[in-house]
Amino acid sequence: MSSKLIVLGSVNGQFAAAFKKLGALHAKNQFACCIATGNLFGEDGDGNDDDDDDELAQLLAGQIEVPVTTYFTVGTRPFPARIASRLEAAAQSDDGEGNEICPNLHYLGKRSVTKTAEGLRIVALGGLLVDNDGAASADGVVRAGPSTDACLxxxxxxxxxxxxGAHGADILLTAIWPRGILKGSAQTVFPEGSGLDPSRVIPASDGLADLVVALRPRYHVTASPDVFGSEGGDGPPTTTKTTTTTFFYEREAFFHPERPDASHSLAIDVTRFLSLAAWGNAAKAKALYAFALSREAPTLVPAGCTPSPFLGRSDASGHASGHGPRKRRQPLEAEPYSRFAQDQHHGGGGGRGRHGKRSRRNPSPPPGPDRCFFCLSNPNLPTHMVASIGDDAYLATAKGPLPLPTTFAAQGLTAPGAADGHSEDRAGFPGHMIIVPLSHAPTITAGAMHSNDPSAAADNGQVTAANTFREMTRFRESLQAMVASRTRQQLGTVTWEISRQRNVHVHWQLVPVPAPLVVGGLVEAAFRVEAAHLQLPPLVEDTSTAPKDGEAYVPIEGDYFRVWIWGEAAGQEGDGPSEDKIVGKTLVMHLDEGARFDLQYGRRVVAKLLGLEATRTVWQECSQTEAEEEADVAAFRAAFEPWDFTQEA
Known part of the structure; x- marks a missing residue:
């Protein structure tokens, strides 16, 4: 079930025209309600605004009809005196009308939580931010704080x-923007060449960013300012009329990470941010926006969705009301890695329904190949990140890579130079890769069982499993050889796998690391120390090898975490190749079925080894533009070409 809503930009006192248009749309769509953003009323000042005064009088007299239940809060300027007086009188009356200005027009309050007759939860916070609680102007009028005048x-x-402490919202209505909302967005606010910097001219607040993190609203709506302060200063935006414009802005939807106390529901939290242009603007920018709000939390991330721009603030909200100390997020069952950052089963995030409760009943089935963001059959797959495709597996660059493109450039992890291989303009690349079986399944064995290969049924899938594991191993070993060769044995690699029956699509991740850390045993020690710190099961050495042609694949029983640690010690000048210089070890951690496991364990260990744990442990905080992703995969393909066995005749 869903409700149709409509959002209206700043009306600025133009009630007759705005509500006439709203009425025509309501007649066709039957909206549950309207949310009026920004400044609903015109300026109340010197008495020269006769038209505005007339329309306000007509509105209050019931001569201008409000066609649908409409909610509003205070914008960026004070209410007219007549509105303030009416609200004060309504607050003191006992007739049950509360904050109704006129039929169908309801004031939400400056700071409020409202549940409508349709069951929609609206959280409102009006006005501009004042730094000091209870700050007073020179005339002694209190301008901010919980006990302030509701009309200022x-x-x-x-x-x-x-x-x-509102614990969730369907609609968050504010007068200003949350700071950082543009992070990770490809949508521009102003036309190129306008000379306007959104971060300088649009009022924004860090506290609102934290509020979005805490509430995870379905929609966050506000009004775009149409008067900006002069650029060039470092102070807050003002209302000095030096540059005037108006605009509509709709950010891509963004999903929130899984809550720290979440169970295994498939529901996710997705927020859409809208900033409406003023009604009647000369540029004809969008001032009305209608949408259907579903009562059910989504189980798939919408196409084009991005990670939350506020991921760095995840702990700031504390998953609580702000009353009392915040609890530290537990490391277990962190958000799993998702190459494409698009599907909650691979780590899209979220996971609470509209009322903040997990539903354990009748969970949605896991996505099939057409919706899995590791499957080549998914039409929404970002194929620009696929680097090489074999018969049973493919190789791709990672979304939100742990290293930067420059992390290993000095060691030689770059694309070949134009001429001699030592060009100064070679492009570096992160080297964070994923190796993915073509079969859609949680484990390699299960992948064989569901293979389209007719031979799978006859041999119980073991041959198909062997082929898949063998080709994935071949990709891994080719990457190891490429990394060692291009860096003159300065880098080794770490590859890890999480194999669990409740996975959606098994895959391996590979990241380069300094070879001395491998040869000196520090990589192995780091994995063991982190496992002990997280109270995970012990790591045991695995001496099995990949099956040869014709051999069956003998899987590790049960759920497990596996890591391949590989490096090649650089020999002395004149030394020839020697097997003794290669250091390789495979470690396995057996997991109890259904037990909680930190799905970022592998990435966290490698991040600490590379000294990147402060900024790049969380893959969602390492997002790149599509152009940057394309540059990385192009540089990788050029470097990997001599080792790419899929190109062999």
């Missing part, structure tokens, strides 16, 4: 913090 266009940090 200011709120405090305390107001922002207190609303975190």
């Amino acid at each position: 266009p200011f709120h405090s940090v305390a107001d922002e913090t207190s609303l975190r």
